[in-house]
Amino acid sequence: MDVHVVRHPLVEDVLAALRDRRTSSDVFRQLARRVSLLLVAEATRDLPLAESAIDTPLETTTVRRLAARVVAVPVLRAGLGMLDGFLELVPQAQVGYFGLERDETTAVARRYYEKVPKDLGGAVVFLLDPMLATGGSAAMAIEGLAELGARSVRLLSIVAAPEGIALLRSVVPDASVYTAAIDRGLNDRKFILPGLGDFGDRLFGT
Numbered sequence: 587m588d589v590h591v592v593r594h595p596l597v598e599d600v601l602a603a604l605r606d607r608r609t610s611s612d613v614f615r616q617l618a619r620r621v622s623l624l625l626v627a628e629a630t631r632d633l634p635l636a637e638s639a640i641d642t643p644l645e646t647t648t649v650r651r652l653a654a655r656v657v658a659v660p661v662l663r664a665g666l667g668m669l670d671g672f673l674e675l676v677p678q679a680q681v682g683y684f685g686l687e688r689d690e691t692t693a694v695a696r697r698y699y700e701k702v703p704k705d706l707g708g709a710v711v712f713l714l715d716p717m718l719a720t721g722g723s724a725a726m727a728i729e730g731l732a733e734l735g736a737r738s739v740r741l742l743s744i745v746a747a748p749e750g751i752a753l754l755r756s757v758v759p760d761a762s763v764y765t766a767a768i769d770r771g772l773n774d775r776k777f778i779l780p781g782l783g784d785f786g787d788r789l790f791g792t
C-alpha cells in the first residue's frame with residue numbers, strides 16, 4: 587500500500603493550529619478546509635488529462651482537461667470537514683457518503699449509512715476521513731466501497747497512527763493513503779497521540 591506523507595510548510599503550519607486545544611470550532615473548520623486543499627492537490631497529481639482544442643481571444647490552441655471521473659466519499663461526520671476543500675479543487679466530482687461511528691468503549695466502527703454514486707468501477711474514488719486511528723473505520727469504508735465496485739481507493743487523512751496504517755496495509759493493500767502527519771501511536775482509548783483530539787467534536791462544537 588502506498589503511503590504519502592504530504593510535506594509542506596503550509597501543511598505544518600495548519601497542523602500546528604489544528605492540534606492546539608485553544609483553536610475554536612469556527613477556526614478549526616477553516617483550517618480543516620485549508621489542509622484538505624493541500625492534500626487534494628497532492629492526491630490528484632497523477633489524474634489523467636485529455637487534450638482538446640479551444641479558441642483563446644487570439645488563436646486556437648491545445649489544452650488539457652481533467653479526464654477522470656472523480657468520486658469523493660466523506661466519512662460522516664468528520665470527513666465533512668474535508669469536503670468543501672475537495673470540491674473547491676475538483677468541482678466536477680460526484681459525492682457519496684459513508685456513515686461510520688466508533689463505539690465509545692470498544693473503538694470498533696459501526697456502519698450506519700451509505701449513499702454512493704453508481705458505477706464506482708469507472709471512477710477514481712477518494713475517501714475523506716481526517717483521522718486514521720485503529721484503521722477500523724477506514725478499512726470498513728474501503729472494503730464497503732470495493733463491494734460497491736470501486737477498484738482502488740485513495741484515503742485522504744489529516745492525522746494517521748502507525749496502527750491504522752498497519753491495519754490498512756494488511757486488509758486493503760491496493761488502497762493508497764495521503765496524510766499530513768503520521769503520529770506516535772494510540773492511547774488506551776484508541777485516540778491518536780499527540781493527535782488533535784476528537785475531530786468531529788472539534789469541527790462541530792459538540
Ligand code: PRP
Nearest residue numbers: 663664687688718719720721722723786
Ligand atoms: C472518527 C474519525 C474516523 C474514526 C477513526 O470518527 O472521523 O472515522 O474515528 O478511528 P478508527 O481509525 O479507530 O476507526 P468517529 O467514529 O469518532 O465518528 P464522528 O466522525 O461522527 O465523530
Ligand code: URA
Nearest residue numbers: 719777778783784785
Ligand atoms: N477519532 C478522532 O476524532 N480522533 C482520534 O484521535 C481517534 C479517532
